[in-house]
Amino acid sequence: xxGVIQSPRHEVTEMGQEVTLRCKPISGHNSLFWYRQTMxxxxxxxxxxxxxxxxxxxxxxxxxxxxxxxxxSFSTLKIQPSEPRDSAVYxxxxxxxxxxxxxxxxxxxxGTRLSIL
Amino acid sequence: xxxxxxxxxxxxxxxxPVHLPCxxxxxxxxxxxHWYRQLPSQGPEYVxxxxxxxxxxxxxxxxxAEDRKSSTLILHRATLRDAxxxxxxxLYNQGGKLIFGQGTELSVKP
Numbered sequence: 001x002x003g004v005i006q007s008p009r010h011e012v013t014e015m016g017q018e019v020t021l022r023c024k025p026i027s028g029h030n031s032l033f034w035y036r037q038t039m040x041x042x043x044x045x046x047x048x049x050x051x052x053x054x055x056x057x058x059x060x061x062x063x064x065x066x067x068x069x070x071x072x073s074f075s076t077l078k079i080q081p082s083e084p085r086d087s088a089v090y091x092x093x094x095x096x097x098x099x100x101x102x103x104x105x106x107x108x109x110x111g112t113r114l115s116i117l
Numbered sequence: 118x119x120x121x122x123x124x125x126x127x128x129x130x131x132x133x134p135v136h137l138p139c140x141x142x143x144x145x146x147x148x149x150x151h152w153y154r155q156l157p158s159q160g161p162e163y164v165x166x167x168x169x170x171x172x173x174x175x176x177x178x179x180x181x182a183e184d185r186k187s188s189t190l191i192l193h194r195a196t197l198r199d200a201x202x203x204x205x206x207x208l209y210n211q212g213g214k215l216i217f218g219q220g221t222e223l224s225v226k227p
Binding site for chain 1 (some may be wrong): 149151155159160161162163166200204208213214215217218221
């Protein structure tokens with residue numbers, strides 16, 4: 001079975017550039033989550049979608065970050081303009097659920113390692 | 118949100134059982150307890166979850182205290198591949214969100 005697919009696996013870019021991270025959830029899953037992991041702050045939830053609708057974006061650090069889910073099989077996390085402090089590993093996860101409070105496990109991708117110079 | 122306390126690190130020998138503790142004294146009555154682990158350079162991986170009674174699956178067992186203020190993840194025979202950071206996460210009233218703490222870094226010696 002194909003798991004959650006993230007691209008690119010690694011991204012190195014200069015500050016000020018726009019960065020777009022992509023995620024393909026597991027087919028049939030209707031909840032999608034974006035996380036960020038750094039040494040200082042650990043794993044943080046940025047935003048999550050249920051049935052393609054953003055439910056909670058309280059973890060999005062600032063207006064430079066935006067996320068979209070145009071359909072059930074694709075999501076993007078965009079940073080514009082990027083800054084060195086955005087350097088982190090970004091994970092996408094998906095989950096099958098009947099409602100937003102589901103106990104179903106989340107399945108994570110392998111992450112995108114982002115370095116902003 | 119329910120707060121959790123886990124030891125920062127633990128060490129085990131290969132093929133021996135490992136008991137990973139977690140205190141969650143502020144857990145509400147409807148919060149399930151989830152465990153995830155993160156192997157080096159990988160995304161987190163679901164391990165097990167439970168509410169009140171003990172749970173078993175192919176990866177591990179979960180023992181939940183009667184007062185639900187603590188739980189223990191049990192790996193029956195540790196292997197080198199089990200070296201990872203293990204996270205204990207109370208769930209449900211957070212809208213299905215996983216709030217990761219610092220976790221326990223488990224190292225396994227051959």
